[in-house]
Amino acid sequence: MLSSRMRSKTSRRLLALTLGFGLASAALGTAVPASARQADPAPAGSTAVASARYSGSAEDTAGNKAFFEAVLNSVAKKQAANPSLASVTVYYNASQAPTFRSQIASSASIWNSSVSNVKLQATTSGADFTYYEGNDSRGSYASTNGHGRGYIFLDYAQNRQYDSIRVTAHETGHVLGLPDHYSGPCSELMSGGGPGTSCTNRYPNAAERSRVNQLWVNGLAKAVAKLNKTR
Ligand SMILES: [Zn+2]
Numbered sequence: 141m142l143s144s145r146m147r148s149k150t151s152r153r154l155l156a157l158t159l160g161f162g163l164a165s166a167a168l169g170t171a172v173p174a175s176a177r178q179a180d181p182a183p184a185g186s187t188a189v190a191s192a193r194y195s196g197s198a199e200d201t202a203g204n205k206a207f208f209e210a211v212l213n214s215v216a217k218k219q220a221a222n223p224s225l226a227s228v229t230v231y232y233n234a235s236q237a238p239t240f241r242s243q244i245a246s247s248a249s250i251w252n253s254s255v256s257n258v259k260l261q262a263t264t265s266g267a268d269f270t271y272y273e274g275n276d277s278r279g280s281y282a283s284t285n286g287h288g289r290g291y292i293f294l295d296y297a298q299n300r301q302y303d304s305i306r307v308t309a310h311e312t313g314h315v316l317g318l319p320d321h322y323s324g325p326c327s328e329l330m331s332g333g334g335p336g337t338s339c340t341n342r343y344p345n346a347a348e349r350s351r352v353n354q355l356w357v358n359g360l361a362k363a364v365a366k367l368n369k370t371r
Pocket residue numbers: 192193194195310311314319320332
């Protein structure tokens with residue numbers, strides 16, 4: 141959906157966002173779907189810069205990174221305000237996805253019991269990212285608005301077709317920095333819809349848990365440094 145040129149431009153802009161802690165804002169790429177736009181707390185006219193779907197193409201890699209960078213950016217601002225924070229807590233707002241309340245709570249529990257260096261916690265204000273729900277032909281995805289803020293969109297139809305907690309936990313995996321790997325087996329959470337609708341595994345495998353722990357070890361500063369190194 142984004143040309144490589146646009147992705148590159150977006151990536152550079154998001155690098156500035158991450159390093160500058162929100163000094164720049166991007167307004168590139170495709171529009172936010174109507175269902176998400178309606179609930180989007182961002183200023184009117186904001187556009188999505190990228191998205192990462194539950195199942196899709198390699199192009200979603202750009203969306204994975206953009207979303208993770210948006211979350212990092214939000215967490216970084218809080219860490220900067222309170223440098224003594226030892227562990228990284230990522231706060232989410234689930235109030236805009238009431239249908240998926242239990243799936244979102246289960247997803248947070250799954251991740252919090254699977255990894256140790258980063259924790260997910262619900263909040264109703266000042267969240268690092270927000271869950272939304274609605275209908276979108278692209279299915280569920282993690283994305284960013286035009287202002288460096290990440291959100292997860294949960295599609296009704298897809299969540300009926302696939303195991304809903306797996307979908308939610310998969311999308312939440314993007315929050316923690318994991319990319320899609322659709323060719324992987326059902327035992328991988330980030331294989332998403334790749335293994336088909338019969339796959340109901342809701343837990344990250346050992347490699348995925350290890351990758352998240354490594355990414356967030358010693359807190360956010362290292363996570364940002366590693367993120368920048370992978371560019
Ligand atoms: Zn995905």
